[in-house]
Amino acid sequence: MNTVGMETKNRMHPHKFTLWVAIASIVMMFAGLTSAFIVKSNQANWKPVTLPKVFWVSTAVILLSSLAIQMAIRSFKQRNMSQYRMLITATLVLGVVFVALQWMGFNELWEQRVTFKGAGAGQFLYVIFGLHALHVIGGVVALAVMLLRAFTGNTKTYTSTPVEVAATYWHFVDLLWIYLLVFFLVIGG
């Protein structure tokens, strides 16, 4: 067994590595969707979409949540567990708020008669932002599991890998959101 320990010492933890590959995979999915958007925006009857203001609020919220989870890692490493729990809770709540804000944005758009009828950027917006929100929800579930573990901690874990994996994913969905927002502002507008 020792050989394995020695061998893996200088390598990235397999779970972290798996996450990076998964991120590449998710990137391909959104690359597929956004390039479909570009292809379709050259077709007839294309209607652009103006983003409701609420998406700016959600941007601020998700940026804050990224900050929170980054601080959570630091407090975990300093073994400041109560602060860690608080920060993870904050991240989780901010994540839920983000999804709720996205939902409000969708409703606002729908009321402006951006529906599934006809063709245009609006349809793509619902699909792309919707799928992104699903990825955020996935992250929220993962955080909830971690939080549960942190509160019912009957097993003592000293490795920060799970927190770091969760944080990397969280930063990724944050960056992905920024990309999608810029994409819709520049090309969709």
Added chain:
Amino acid sequence: MSEALHVHHGEAITHESHHDEHHGHHQETFISKYVFSMDHKTIGKQFLITGIIWAIIGGLFSVLFRLQLGYPDQSFPILETFFGHWAKGGQIQPEFYYGLVTMHGTVLVFFVLTAGLSGTFANLLIPLQIGARDMASPFLNMLSYWFFFLASIVMLSSIFIHTGPASGGWTMYPPLSALRQAGEGQRLGTDLWLISMALFIVSSLLGGLNYISTILNMRTKGMSMTRMPLTIWAMFFTAVLGVLSFPVLLSGAILLLFDRNLGTSFYLSDIVINGEILPNEGGSAILYQHLFWFLGHPEVYIILLPAMGMVSEILSVNSRKPIFGYMAMLGSLFAICILAFLVWAHHMFVTGLNPFLGSVFVLLTLLIAVPSAIKVFNWLTTLWRGNIRFTPASLFAIGFVSLFISGGLTGIFLGNSTIDIHLHDTMFVVAHFHIVMGVASFFGMFAGVYHWFPKMFGRYLNNTLGYIHFWVTMVGSYLIFWPMHYQGLAGIPRRYLDKKGWSSFNQFGDLDKMITVVSIIVFAVQLMFVFNFFYSIFKGRKVTTTNPWGANTLEWTTPIRPGHGNWEGEIPEVHRWPYDYGKDGREFIPQTEPVGENESKH
């Protein structure tokens, strides 16, 4: 401080590894050992057996539509007994025919040759051949199988609903697949198809993530990347292709689901159906084709590469010679992997693609001939003057090379956009992809099953049945698919259930009958293989030595029936590449043996 952290980190990992080891000694229940197992070997067997069941279903479908193609006027009352209104009067109805063709394609491409092939052998071989106790994440690995199982259930259920399974072809092109009014199979069947495929994609992604991360992170001491067997390299590139291309299919499928159920117009525009003008506008059906084939083309390499890897390994072991051009094999795998992403539009030459763009794709497509030729050359030179043992596994591996050459050559015809104007949508295309991708990969899979069956079950498959299986399948495949080239050159379209309307095609009537008869025989022989498989699990000749083939790779250093964790003691250390056969007067030198002082270089 950094020192302290370092030690700490090391401890954390050894702690985890110990945990893994303890796992093997846990009291295992039937459920945790055979059903919700996290052991990569069991998961591999689960993939294999599910794949076999699907292969029987998919193969049976092809026999049914071959009956229609060979004997379009004849009535088979037994079909009505089994399929009711789908085979009214003992004749296959058009809707049923399209359902059969669609399901045959979907099942064999995805469920058998993707999940059944790389699911089986990546799971079985990766940890065993790189020297790991299990996958990077055994839990995700288990999930991967169960998502596949769910996808299977959904797909299977679609065959039994009243309106029948999806029948828009395995490519599911809109607008046909997007409109409920277009036919019975476009109703619930297509929705179930899309849901099943979404589940399938999740399964493949979970599997692929694990394979990549296991290969890159969990190799034993001394197992550098260039000491890995070619099987592992092939599985690695397969997983990379899958992880990067399946998500794009998923996005295409999601947009299709929206078009079908929520009235969006991603793919639909200006459609009149049954006199009704649909409100959809501004959609692009070509967009779907781009998204589909961006997966669809890598998919054919996802199917083919594992077979290539296993064939390389099996040929080397059984010709008792090192693989010829190991680095060239790696380079060509890499080149194929890159090119796989850059040729998707050659499936769309005649669907309204810009001809200039088409010519770029012609160039890139024909470039694939280069790495493919390198691989063929290397396989032949590995066999050349070898001391070949003709086991069923090595025969199937040689058969793979034969089929890959024949099928690859017709690819050069189809890769030219101008010739494609004549050949597209004809039986020539059917012949090409069945030989080069379908049958060839099946041969790779059979070779793998015959070769690693002793590792999976501790028993051998019956050799006599194996030889019958090989020869009938080999001759049968050429008899089935070779004539289709002539049919295609003469202009016979694919996907048509009755060609009586064209009197010029009547001359091929007897040829079609012959193809049908041979496909029934070949199908029967596959059933014989399935019998051999299940019979040998329980009653086959027992394996008495840990290394029955005299092979160098690590899986043969484990006990005959390895438990969870694979090696009883420490994981062996690797000192050399896996292809030291017939070196310095020795028949084979396992990877675990240190390099001697006076040893010659390979």
